[in-house]
Amino acid sequence: MDFWDDVYKKVSDAANYTAKETGRLSELAKVKYNLMREKAKLEDAYKEMGELYYNQMKTSEYDDKKIALAYDKIEKSITEIERLSTQVNVINNTKICKKCGEKLTKEMVYCPKCGDEFKAEQEEAKEATGTTTEE
């Protein structure tokens, strides 16, 4: 390989990696934001349910329809929170191969596409997930 071809390849590999890693991190930020919003929605739904129960007990007028609607909201929020949490875990558990840009799981030691090895990165990954998953 020509010297400049080699330089060009290294630069474009690095740019490819940076673009994909940036994409991964912005996706993670987006999902975390949605997760935070959904948790706030769930709290509101619980509050609503509590107020409904309180008012119904106070007035002795029971409206099962309202309770059922509040219940549905809570159930939907819980399902959505589970879905988003899974997504956060999946993204957290992903890394990008610095050599070829392939998407891999964190436990992988070798890239199945280009055969690159990632020993040092695994240590970095542990530190990174340690700070992001303890929320």
Ligand SMILES: [Zn+2]
């Ligand atoms: Zn690779």
